[in-house]
Amino acid sequence: MTIGESKDIQKNEQPYRSRKGVNIQQSQETIYNFLLEIVKKWPPEEVLLEFKRLFIYHVDSISSGAIQAVYDIVFSNNQEDFRHTLKRSCYILINNWDASRNYKPIRELIQLFCDPSFNRHTASPTLKRLRFWINEFVASKDFEELELFTSRYEDQNKGPWSSRYTSYLLVPQYIDLNNPIEQREAARALSKQLKDRFKFDLAMFIARSQTRSTDSSSSSKNPTALGDEALRLIKMIVARRGQFSYVNIANIFLSQIEQLTFREFKQSLQKYLTFSIENKIFAETIREKLNGKLEDLYSRHDEETVSTALILRICNRIIDVLTTDNQTEPSLLFIQLLSQGNPVTLVIVFLKIILICKHSRTHLESRIAELIRHYQAYPESDCEWVVSFLEVFNVTFAIYAENVQYNLIKMQDQEAVKTHENAFDPDTYRIFSQLKHVDKVELFSGAPPVEELDLEDETID
Numbered sequence: 001m002t003i004g005e006s007k008d009i010q011k012n013e014q015p016y017r018s019r020k021g022v023n024i025q026q027s028q029e030t031i032y033n034f035l036l037e038i039v040k041k042w043p044p045e046e047v048l049l050e051f052k053r054l055f056i057y058h059v060d061s062i063s064s065g066a067i068q069a070v071y072d073i074v075f076s077n078n079q080e081d082f083r084h085t086l087k088r089s090c091y092i093l094i095n096n097w098d099a100s101r102n103y104k105p106i107r108e109l110i111q112l113f114c115d116p117s118f119n120r121h122t123a124s125p126t127l128k129r130l131r132f133w134i135n136e137f138v139a140s141k142d143f144e145e146l147e148l149f150t151s152r153y154e155d156q157n158k159g160p161w162s163s164r165y166t167s168y169l170l171v172p173q174y175i176d177l178n179n180p181i182e183q184r185e186a187a188r189a190l191s192k193q194l195k196d197r198f199k200f201d202l203a204m205f206i207a208r209s210q211t212r213s214t215d216s217s218s219s220s221k222n223p224t225a226l227g228d229e230a231l232r233l234i235k236m237i238v239a240r241r242g243q244f245s246y247v248n249i250a251n252i253f254l255s256q257i258e259q260l261t262f263r264e265f266k267q268s269l270q271k272y273l274t275f276s277i278e279n280k281i282f283a284e285t286i287r288e289k290l291n292g293k294l295e296d297l298y299s300r301h302d303e304e305t306v307s308t309a310l311i312l313r314i315c316n317r318i319i320d321v322l323t324t325d326n327q328t329e330p331s332l333l334f335i336q337l338l339s340q341g342n343p344v345t346l347v348i349v350f351l352k353i354i355l356i357c358k359h360s361r362t363h364l365e366s367r368i369a370e371l372i373r374h375y376q377a378y379p380e381s382d383c384e385w386v387v388s389f390l391e392v393f394n395v396t397f398a399i400y401a402e403n404v405q406y407n408l409i410k411m412q413d414q415e416a417v418k419t420h421e422n423a424f425d426p427d428t429y430r431i432f433s434q435l436k437h438v439d440k441v442e443l444f445s446g447a448p449p450v451e452e453l454d455l456e457d458e459t460i461d
Contacts, residue, residue: 024078027069031066032089034065036092036096040096044102048105048108048112055134056112058130074130077129083142086133088183090146091180091182091183098190107149107150117131151166151190151194152193161376162372162373162375165390167198171191171365172369175366202224205220205224210431224391234395246348257269261306262301262303262304262310272352279345282337286337290318297314298314315353315363316360319360321333327367328370328374343389351396406432407432408429409430
C-alpha cells in the first residue's frame with residue numbers, strides 16, 4: 001500500500017486505539033520530540049515525507065508513537081489543539097532548516113498543503129476530520145503567516161504590493177507570546193534577514209547609481225518603489241534640516257529632560273516632535289491631537305521624575321495615536337496627517353520617537369504591519385499614498401535607525417553655487433555610507449553644544 005493510496009479508516013475499525021483519559025499535551029510533546037529528532041538527523045526530503053505520513057495521509061509513519069499521538073489529538077475532537085500542534089510542528093522544521101541555511105525544504109513544506117488528497121472522498125470519519133481541519137488551517141491567518149516564509153525566494157516586486165514589506169508583517173508573529181517559540185524565533189530571524197538584504201541592496205543602489213560607468217553589469221536594481229526620484233529623496237532624507245541631524249537633536253532632547261517631571265516631559269515631548277516642521281497645519285494638528293491625548297495619560301505619575309519606563313509607555317501610546325488606535329483600522333489622525341503633507345514629514349515624527357526610545361521600534365513596526373494588513377486588500381493604485389508613506393518609512397529607517405551611517409559630500413565648486421548657497425540642491429552632492437561604530441553619531445559637523453540649543457525657540461534652517 002503506497003502513501004497516496006492509504007486505506008480509509010472505516011467507522012467500525014480503529015488501527016490506532018483511542019486511549020481513555022489521554023493527555024493531549026503529552027501527545028503533542030511526543031510529536032514535537034519526534035520531529036525535532038528527525039529534522040536534526042534525516043535529509044529534508046525524508047523529513048517532509050514523514051510529515052506527510054503523519055498529518056496528510058495519516059499512515060505508515062516510522063514512529064508508531066507519533067502517529068498514535070496525532071490520532072489521539074484528532075479523536076479528542078478539539079480543533080484548536082490540532083491547529084496548534086500542526087502549526088508548531090511546521091515551525092519546528094522551519095526553525096531548524098533556517099538555522100542550517102537550508103531554505104528549499106521550507107518552501108516545499110508549505111507547498112505540501114496544496115496536496116490534492118485533501119479534497120478526495122473518504123469514508124473514514126478520522127480522515128474526514130483531519131482533512132477538514134487541515135483545509136480550515138490553510139484558509140486561516142495561521143497559514144497566511146506561514147506563507148510569509150516563502151518570501152525569501154520570491155521577487156517581492158512581482159507579487160502583491162504588500163509583499164515588499166514582509167519584514168514588517170513578520171513582527172506581530174514574533175512579539176505574540178501566544179505563538180510557539182519556534183514560530184517567534186523563525187519570524188524574528190527572517191525579518192532581520194529581509195531588513196539586512198534591503199539595507200545591502202539600498203547601499204549598492206546608492207553607490208552604483210552615482211557612478212558614470214556605461215557597463216550595464218555594474219548597475220544595481222532600485223530596491224525601493226520610488227522610481228527615478230529615489231536617489232534625490234535619499235539625499236533629502238540624509239541632509240534634511242541642514243546643519244543638525246535628527247540623531248544629535250534627539251541626544252540633546254534626552255539630555256534636557258533628565259530631571260523633568262513626567263508632566264513637564266509630556267509637554268516638552270510635543271515641542272520636540274513638532275520642532276522645525278515647516279508645514280504649520282501639520283504641526284498644529286499634531287500638537288492639538290497629542291495635547292488632548294497626553295495631558296491625562298498616566299497622570300498618576302505626573303509629579304514623578306521621568307524614567308525610561310515612562311518614556312517607553314508614552315512613546316508607544318503616541319505611536320498608537322499616530323497609526324491605529326484599535327489595532328485594526330488606521331487612526332483618523334494617520335489619514336489626516338498624510339492628507340496634509342508629504343509622507344516624509346510623518347515618517348520623521350516616527351523617527352524622532354525611535355531616536356529617543358529605541359525600545360519602541362518593535363511596537364512601531366507592529367503597528368506598521370497592522371496598517372499594511374488593513375490596506376493590502378486594495379489594489380496598489382487605490383492606496384498609492386499609503387505605499388508612498390511605507391516606502392519613505394522603509395528607506396528612512398534603513399538610513400537613520402540601522403547600523404549604517406550615510407553622509408553627504410558636496411561635489412560642486414562652492415563658487416559656482418554661491419548665489420544659491422541657502423538652497424539645498426541634491427544634484428550637487430554625493431552620498432556615502434559606512435558602518436557605525438558608536439551609538440551617538442553626529443552626521444554633520446559644527447553642531448552646538450547641548451546647552452546652546454533651545455528647542456522651544458530655535459528652528460533649523
